[in-house]
Structures are given as C-alpha cells and as structure tokens.
Amino acid sequence: MSSPFLPLLDQYDGPLYSALERLGPVLVPLSSLPTALPSTSYSVLIDTEEPVDPAKVTELLDNGADYVVASLPLSKELIGTLPAERLILLLDAGSVSAVSDKTRNGISGVLLKTNFVDIELVASISKFFVGCSIYVWPKTTIPSTSSIRELKKNNVTVVIPSSQLTLDNSSTEKLSVAEAFLAPLTSDRPDGLFPTVVTAHNFYGRSLGLVYSSRESITESIITGKGVYQSRKHGLWRKGETSGSVQDVVRITQDCDSDTLEFSVIQHGTGFCHLGTASCFGALTGLPALENTLKSRLESAPEGSYTRRLYSSPDMLRAKIMEEADELCQAETPEDIAFEAADLFYFALTKCVSQGVSLQDIERSLDAKAKRITRRPGNTKPQYVKPSVTNGTKPPATTAPPQPPKTEPDTRVKDPSAPIRMRTSDLSIVSTEERAALLRRPVLRSDEMISKVKPIVEDVRKRGDAALIELTAKFDKVQLNEVLIRPPFSPESMIIDDAVREAIDVAYANIRKFHLAQAEKSTLVVETMPGVVCSRFARAISRVGLYVPGGTAILPSTALMLGVPAQVAGCKEIVIATPPRPDGSISPEVMYVAKLVGASAILKAGGAQAISAMAYGTATVPKVDKIFGPGNQWVTAAKMLVQNDTDALVGIDMPAGPSEVLVIADSTANPAFVAADLLSQAEHGVDSQVVLVAVDLSSSLLAAIESEVDSQARALERVDIMRESIAKSIIVKVKTTEEALTFSNDYAPEHLIIHLADASGAVKSVENAGSVFVGAYSPESFGDYASGTNHTLPTNGYARQFSGVNTLSFQKHITSQEITQEGLRLLGPTVATLADCEGLGAHANAVRVRLRA
Structure with missing residues (x-):
C-alpha cells in the first residue's frame, strides 16, 4: 500500500x-x-x-x-x-x-x-x-x-x-x-520539509529530479492534481506556473519509512529541468527517447525522408514489421538477437506513434493481461506454422546450433507423450559464435535478485527473531515458537530407518577420512636468508554457518559435506540452517547428521532470512564468520549481498548457480550408464545444466543413448522435472577425445564424468572441473553421497577459479616472521632502501633505529 x-x-x-x-x-x-x-x-x-x-x-x-x-x-x-x-x-x-x-x-x-x-x-x-x-x-x-x-x-x-x-x-x-x-508523514529536517523524488509516469518511472514538499504543497497537489512543491528559497512552488512546463500528478506515494515522497507525474512543456531538458539527470534514453523522436518526426519529418515514407505508406510499414519479426526469429547469437529486436521495436513503435498509441498505452495493456486469471491457449495461427524441415539452405531444426539454455519452462516439452530428448550440435560445423553459445549458461540476473532479497535481509537484520518467525510463516507456511535448537538433540528428533542410519554412518566415515587427510596440522617454516625465518600456519575459522536446502528434496548429504570438514578443521561453532518441515520440526536425517558433526546449533529457517540471521546474528542465532552451502537464487543473492556488507564481516564459500554435469563418452560407453548419469543431474531442477560430449559416436549408439534417456526418465518419480531440463540440454558431437576435453575445459563443469576407453589417462588433460568421475563404474552419485569427496562444487563456469568445498575452506592461514640480529644486519639495509624509495620514512626509521642499537 x-x-x-x-x-x-x-x-x-x-x-x-x-x-x-x-x-x-x-x-x-x-x-x-x-x-x-x-x-x-x-x-x-x-x-x-x-x-x-x-x-x-x-x-x-x-x-x-x-x-x-x-x-x-x-x-x-x-x-x-x-x-x-x-x-x-x-x-x-x-x-x-x-x-x-x-x-x-x-x-x-x-x-x-x-x-x-x-x-x-x-x-x-x-x-x-x-x-x-x-x-x-x-x-x-x-x-x-x-x-x-x-x-x-x-x-x-x-x-x-x-x-x-x-x-x-x-x-x-x-x-x-x-x-x-x-498523518504518518514525519520529517527529520529542521524546516519540516519532505524530500520528494519526481518521476515521469510516461517514461518508465525515469527520475526527473529531487525537490521538497511541505504539508501545504502536498495538500494542494492532492486537491488540484498539479505538481506543487515547496521551494526552500521562494516558498510555495507551482511547477510550470511561469514556464508553462506544468505537471499532471498521477500518483503520490510515501516511502516505507513515511519520511520521503515520490510524485509520479506526466510532464508537459520543455521538460522538468530549468535547463530545458526532460530530466535534471540528463537526456532520455532507450524507448522513451525513441518515442519522443518518432513523435517529433510525425509532426515535422520532411517529405521524402525515410520516416515520412513509413508514416505515409501503411503497406511499407507493415512489410518492414513482418520482415524484422522474421529476422528476429532467425537470429541465433545474443548480439544478433539484440540487433534484430531493436529494429523490430523501431518499426513497431513507429506504427504505434502513427496511430496515437504511446508506450504508456502498451504498458497498460501488458498490466491488464498480467492480471487475467483465465488464459487463451495461445496456439499459433496456421499461416505462421512452418514445416519442421527447411528447403535445404539450413540444416533441420534437430541439428541447428542450440541457443544458450533458457531458465523458463519450454512449452515444447509439455506433451507427456513427446520423446524426452536433448538437442544436438556438431562442433565441426558450428561457427565461433555458435560454439560460444554452447558454453554459455543462463543469464543470472544477480542485481535483480539482490534487490529482491535486500528487504528480507534488512528486516532480519533489524528485527531479528521476530522477523525470522514472520518470514518463515510467510514463505514456508510454518508457525514457529522458537527458531534455534541447541544440543543435546532429543532422541525422538533423530528417529530414522536403520538402513538410512547405517548409510549415513558409512558416508560420514569416508568423508571424514578423506577430509581429515586434507587438514594442515604442521607449520610451514622457511629460512629465506640467514636470520630471517618466515612461517605459515593454519587456524580454523571460529564460527561457520552451513546452509542445507530443503526445497524439492531432503539433503542430509549436504549436511555431511559441509559439517564434516568444519568438524575436521576444528571450527568452534557450527550453525546449520535448514527450512523446517510443515510441523515445525527438522528432518530427522539432518538432525542425526548434526549430532555426528558436532553442530552447536540448528536454525529452523531457509532462504534469504536464514542467510541474514547467520550473517548478522540475532538475539538467539549466533553470528558466523563464513557461510557455506548451496541454495536457490534467493539464497545465492543473499550470500552475495551479505559478503559485500562491511557491517556483516562475513565470507562465503563460492558463487552458485544451477547444478550441472558434462559427460564425455566414446564408442566404448554403455548407453544405459551414460543416460543414467545425465538423468541423475537433470532431476535436480528444471534449470539443471546437462551436456553430453559425444566422441565420434555412431548414429546408432547416439540413438541408443537417447532411447535410454527417454525410457529411464519415464520410470522415475521426478520425470516432470527431467522432461523440462532434458529438453534444454545439449549433445555436442566431436571427432576426437582431445576436442572433447578442450570443450570440457572451456565449459568448466561442476561435475565431469568420463566414459572413455582410457578414462584414467584422460584425467591428466582435465584443467577445469569441480569434481571428476573416472570410468564406467564411477557415477556422480558416489561423490554426491559417500565416496569421500565433497559435493559442494563451483557451478556456472566458476571451476576456472574456484575449488570445491574442502577442509582448507574452513581454515585460514596466518603468516609470521622472526628476525634475529644477524637477519636484521643482513636484510635491514634492503628494507630501509625500499621504504625510502616509497617515501615512507617511518618504515625506514623502524629499521635504522634497530641497526643503530
């Protein structure tokens, strides 16, 4: 409101x-x-x-x-x-x-x-x-x-x-x-005025300027519908009273704290600014600028000009709109798509302006459509349906170079009877731009998500546990009395099937054994020259927060993968955050793992609110020094937000995106094994990234893999998720193993599975990957659960720069140096000279005082 x-x-x-x-x-x-x-x-x-x-x-x-x-x-x-x-x-x-x-x-x-x-x-x-x-x-x-x-x-x-x-x-x-x-408006200014942002209602809310309002000016604006403000020098200011650049007020809005106003106006005349421009912040750009230009040319374009010809010839304008729409449909690279879309917008807006239709009218129509509950089928009209096979100038649609995977559901895969198939591309015939498109993940709109999670993060930061309880009720539909569980954990909260308990125990032992071997226990000591000893030693991060998702699956495995290295590293406080179940309890499997890893607290919350609670702390939730764990885009955005806030002083493990796998297979591969590996990743979510790199596979072997994908998916419970994620996945055909590994290194997958005759030999050529699964009998599932390696891995191509979570992720390294008198005598003059060179006399003095002594 x-x-x-x-x-x-x-x-x-x-x-x-x-x-x-x-x-x-x-x-x-x-x-x-x-x-x-x-x-x-x-x-x-x-x-x-x-x-x-x-x-x-x-x-x-x-x-x-x-x-x-x-x-x-x-x-x-x-x-x-x-x-x-x-x-x-x-x-x-x-x-x-x-x-x-x-x-x-x-x-x-x-x-x-x-x-x-x-x-x-x-x-x-x-x-x-x-x-x-x-x-x-x-x-x-x-x-x-x-x-x-x-x-x-x-x-x-x-x-x-x-x-x-x-x-x-x-x-x-x-x-x-x-x-x-x-009534609720307040001002913290000595003059009692309210800062007021003026925006253009007809130009996408573009800011026009900053002014001030008084109770008197607001009252007059409400009654008259005209822009009236309070000048700090001249009193009541009726905008446009002398210049003619009046404003019609569309909406007057208070901000969340009721101490600032926004006036949404339709500006007339030369513009808002006293310099004669539309805005005090510069000229209009984008579609509003184009609309203004087209309106101007409708009134004054000279005879014979291109724009005048468009306005004068409806048939010519219609033909251009159809031509540009077709070119947009054929565009394949992001650059071409943007270029062709800009052309289409130009001609479409020309049509609108010629008929007196504004961008504001278009927005109103979009808003009205968005409010509809009932929807038309949206089927394509017969005259626009093209055959699936072209006239030979381009390859059939099944072999066309794929576009970057889309994050929205693909309507083509809604028919349950349609084959569950991946798209195919041949690396030997694609262009450089098309190859780049194959490597590209969906665009992660970090700025948009961060703006969405910021109010949630700030709410928890300010109101603590009360905000956590309200947000958990809102998002998880669970009413909590308390948000934190401290050990000892009750036996009834950890009642699980014996077979599950035994499986967790085996996984815990393997993961602990592998991560214990990674821990640095000894101090590195190097004498760089006589009398100068430099050291490096590891210390555990004191307080860590582990986020265990609870969305479409229960993930005790994630609690293991994060909790075990934290325990091995020696972290003093381990806080596990996970969304509660409908009854307000935590999954007993996760509770059992929390006991195994020595968790000091369990936060019953998920999403951005859990990240905020761990980053800033509340009356009950301990503040942590570093946050680990995967999550959806809300969790990822919240982690990115808090790590950049100096008030939080909190680090995160790594950026995160949708789960992904790249499988390399040659003629020795078992089609059923390959299909199973692809599907094990595709079931994570509709935005999962699945790539098969086929090394000189025959058409019959490739068909066998696709058949296995279809038949195995239909037999699995999460078939609806896989139907969408597989439809956006790609098969990349290459000639040699070297080409396959080069493509894989460029892609930098989270999981790399190698189905090759010499799978072990191929590992030496792997440069970028989160974790590698070598040979026909090494499914990704082993690394996800119990082999011992960690499954919290870099996604979205970040395997070029980041390692997966490991024991060292929970430690930091401290260096020290000890200088003897001999070392001071030998190295002191060098240090003093460098300090003098940089003009830092106090640094040089700290050395010379000792040398003189």
Whole structure:
C-alpha cells in the first residue's frame, strides 16, 4: 500500500474521486460496478449475503481488479481457484477463530470489520494472520489521524469510506483526505520539509529530479492534481506556473519509512529541468527517447525522408514489421538477437506513434493481461506454422546450433507423450559464435535478485527473531515458537530407518577420512636468508554457518559435506540452517547428521532470512564468520549481498548457480550408464545444466543413448522435472577425445564424468572441473553421497577459479616472521632502501633505529 489508508468508494463525488485515485489503489463495492470503475488500480469488495458465482469473481479479476475482498463462505469456495495473492478475506473481528489453516494459506490478506479502531485488538489478530496484509474497517466511527498513524506503524491499513472523506481541511464532520494522507508523514529536517523524488509516469518511472514538499504543497497537489512543491528559497512552488512546463500528478506515494515522497507525474512543456531538458539527470534514453523522436518526426519529418515514407505508406510499414519479426526469429547469437529486436521495436513503435498509441498505452495493456486469471491457449495461427524441415539452405531444426539454455519452462516439452530428448550440435560445423553459445549458461540476473532479497535481509537484520518467525510463516507456511535448537538433540528428533542410519554412518566415515587427510596440522617454516625465518600456519575459522536446502528434496548429504570438514578443521561453532518441515520440526536425517558433526546449533529457517540471521546474528542465532552451502537464487543473492556488507564481516564459500554435469563418452560407453548419469543431474531442477560430449559416436549408439534417456526418465518419480531440463540440454558431437576435453575445459563443469576407453589417462588433460568421475563404474552419485569427496562444487563456469568445498575452506592461514640480529644486519639495509624509495620514512626509521642499537 502506498497510502496510509484505503478509500472505499461508496459515494461518488468527482473531485474527491480524482484526488483519492492520486493517492493509490481504491476499493470499490461490487454494487457500484461498472459505473464507478476507477481509472487507477482498484480492488472489489464483495460484501453481500446474496450468493456470488465464483466465475463472476474470476471475471472481475480478468477485467482488471487487483484483488477481491470476499466473505469467509465465498473465500472458501474461491481458494484453490484463485491465486492467494488475488484474494483478501473479509471478516468480522469476532470470527477469527472460524478461520482454518487452509483458509489462511489460501489468502494474502484480511480485512477486519470492527465497530471502532482498537489498535491492541488488531495487533493481536495480526499475529494469527502472519504473512498477510492486514486492513481494518471501523464501521461506526471515523478514524482519527493519530489512529491512522499508529496503525501504519503496525503495518495495518485502515479502510475509510469516501462518504466519510472530504477535500475541505476545515470540516469538522468529515476527515480531510490530505490530513489522512499526511498523518504518518514525519520529517527529520529542521524546516519540516519532505524530500520528494519526481518521476515521469510516461517514461518508465525515469527520475526527473529531487525537490521538497511541505504539508501545504502536498495538500494542494492532492486537491488540484498539479505538481506543487515547496521551494526552500521562494516558498510555495507551482511547477510550470511561469514556464508553462506544468505537471499532471498521477500518483503520490510515501516511502516505507513515511519520511520521503515520490510524485509520479506526466510532464508537459520543455521538460522538468530549468535547463530545458526532460530530466535534471540528463537526456532520455532507450524507448522513451525513441518515442519522443518518432513523435517529433510525425509532426515535422520532411517529405521524402525515410520516416515520412513509413508514416505515409501503411503497406511499407507493415512489410518492414513482418520482415524484422522474421529476422528476429532467425537470429541465433545474443548480439544478433539484440540487433534484430531493436529494429523490430523501431518499426513497431513507429506504427504505434502513427496511430496515437504511446508506450504508456502498451504498458497498460501488458498490466491488464498480467492480471487475467483465465488464459487463451495461445496456439499459433496456421499461416505462421512452418514445416519442421527447411528447403535445404539450413540444416533441420534437430541439428541447428542450440541457443544458450533458457531458465523458463519450454512449452515444447509439455506433451507427456513427446520423446524426452536433448538437442544436438556438431562442433565441426558450428561457427565461433555458435560454439560460444554452447558454453554459455543462463543469464543470472544477480542485481535483480539482490534487490529482491535486500528487504528480507534488512528486516532480519533489524528485527531479528521476530522477523525470522514472520518470514518463515510467510514463505514456508510454518508457525514457529522458537527458531534455534541447541544440543543435546532429543532422541525422538533423530528417529530414522536403520538402513538410512547405517548409510549415513558409512558416508560420514569416508568423508571424514578423506577430509581429515586434507587438514594442515604442521607449520610451514622457511629460512629465506640467514636470520630471517618466515612461517605459515593454519587456524580454523571460529564460527561457520552451513546452509542445507530443503526445497524439492531432503539433503542430509549436504549436511555431511559441509559439517564434516568444519568438524575436521576444528571450527568452534557450527550453525546449520535448514527450512523446517510443515510441523515445525527438522528432518530427522539432518538432525542425526548434526549430532555426528558436532553442530552447536540448528536454525529452523531457509532462504534469504536464514542467510541474514547467520550473517548478522540475532538475539538467539549466533553470528558466523563464513557461510557455506548451496541454495536457490534467493539464497545465492543473499550470500552475495551479505559478503559485500562491511557491517556483516562475513565470507562465503563460492558463487552458485544451477547444478550441472558434462559427460564425455566414446564408442566404448554403455548407453544405459551414460543416460543414467545425465538423468541423475537433470532431476535436480528444471534449470539443471546437462551436456553430453559425444566422441565420434555412431548414429546408432547416439540413438541408443537417447532411447535410454527417454525410457529411464519415464520410470522415475521426478520425470516432470527431467522432461523440462532434458529438453534444454545439449549433445555436442566431436571427432576426437582431445576436442572433447578442450570443450570440457572451456565449459568448466561442476561435475565431469568420463566414459572413455582410457578414462584414467584422460584425467591428466582435465584443467577445469569441480569434481571428476573416472570410468564406467564411477557415477556422480558416489561423490554426491559417500565416496569421500565433497559435493559442494563451483557451478556456472566458476571451476576456472574456484575449488570445491574442502577442509582448507574452513581454515585460514596466518603468516609470521622472526628476525634475529644477524637477519636484521643482513636484510635491514634492503628494507630501509625500499621504504625510502616509497617515501615512507617511518618504515625506514623502524629499521635504522634497530641497526643503530
């Protein structure tokens, strides 16, 4: 909510109606539609005892409503049909006990009907609806500005009928809209002004400038809909009053702390800046700049110019749009795709401008489509369907050079009867650009993910355990009383099948044996010259945090792979973080491993909130010095965020991306073994990266591998995941083993599996890989679970720079030097000379004082 209150449009008043729309979304009773349909974002209140057809509710959302507010009986009908984020529960404050867990999990908010504003009651009820947006509607009283302010502090939004609101600040019978909006606003400036960011509503929210607002200027903007600010030198400033560059205010928004404003405006005239430019931060770029140029040329392009010909000839413009669309479809490299897409945007926007359609109109259409619940099939029209085999100028689609794997699901693999197949490319015929595309992973939009996780990380940093409990309820749907478990762990929390216990014990022993051999216990001592002894010794990192995912699979193996080297290295505090199960407990397998590795605490949380808790610490969660472990993109982004925060002073093991395997196979390979290795990685997730490098394989052997992939996948439980990940995977055909290993080193896979006649001999040529599995009887599964090596490995090509997790990952190295009098005499003059050279006299003096003595 951008406004501290949500207006309920129960009575139409033109000027009041317009002012309310400028402050944010509005709530419209079902009985008022469609006559009172707002032009801004709106939601629908269904407060009637008459039965309502659920199909009617879906139609309301399809037609543009943000969400619906429905009674308890109707909400029960709608849960499972509507997304939770589109449904708000309408509830009398006394009926909270009638709400089941299923209902709570199927809604995103609750609107409480009360007789008057009771902040303590609302706060108490809010605890029952953890993770939900809370609204309160006092039916018998008009809320005061102080109650609006207090509710906002508690993240509660008050609903106020428009019949109780007025634009008249002097009214004693109704509440002033401006006063209601201003209620929570605070200023830390001596002059009481509010910093105000002005953005262009019609130019993708581009910042136009920074100004200041006063209570008086805000009130006038709300009422008039014009940009009015407070000049620190000249008083009230009505933008454009003398220059003509006026502003129409579309939206006035408070920030999260209610001490800063954003005015979203449509700027007229020469622009916002006094220098005559659109923005104080420079000229427009990208699509807004193109739109401005095309509008200008529509008005003034000279006869005979190319743009004038496009505007004058609809047939020519249509032909260019179709031509550029076709060229975009044929483009293969990222550079070509961007180039052709830019051309298509140019001609498409020319068409739009010629018909008076703006980028803002396009955005509105996109937003409207995004709100739809029902979807059209989206089938291709017959005239645009092309045969699967071309006229011979290009190879068939099955042998076309593949594009970089996409992270979104591929609609081509939805048919369960379709073969589960990889795409194929022949390295001997692809171009340099196409080979580069084969090596490329999906684009990891780190900046976007970090911006998404930052509020979560900051919330836990500021509010600690309370935030952890709320976020776990929101994301994991688990209500916790405590977030941390300390040893000794109860026997009932570690009850597991005997066979599983024995398997864990064997894996623990192997992993411990291998990692114990890696530990550095002796001190390295080197006398670099007589009397100068340099040393290096290892010390354990004192406090470590181990993240054990709990998404689509239980991963006690990850707890082993992280916990054992931490234990062997001698870390004093080992905190394991893992998402709780629906009942609030931790997987007993993970609990058992935690006992084996000597964990000092188990944090019952996942995602970015767990990373934040370990990085900064809370009242109960210990702060750690380094965080280890794989996770989804939220976990990865949070790890990247905290490692760059000097307040956290925390390191991480390595960057992470989707799991990946590269298998090299020649004519000696067993097709069933190769297929099984590919699928063991493909089942991790739909974004798993799977590559088969086929060394001079016959068509019959390649077909046998593909057949095994299809048949084995269909017999496995996670076939739906593999159907998507395999469809985005690639077979790379090469002529020689040398070519295969060169491609593998360029790819730098997380897991490398070698099915070659001389598999052991090939290892000497491996330069970049997380872990190598040598020969037909070395499946990746061994390294994942129990051979002894670690399965926390670099992905996304980082095997070029990073090692997998090992015992040394949990240690740091300290150097020392001890200089005797002889060493001082021999080396002192050299050190003093170098210090003088760098102009650091105190350094030289520290040596000469000793030499003189």
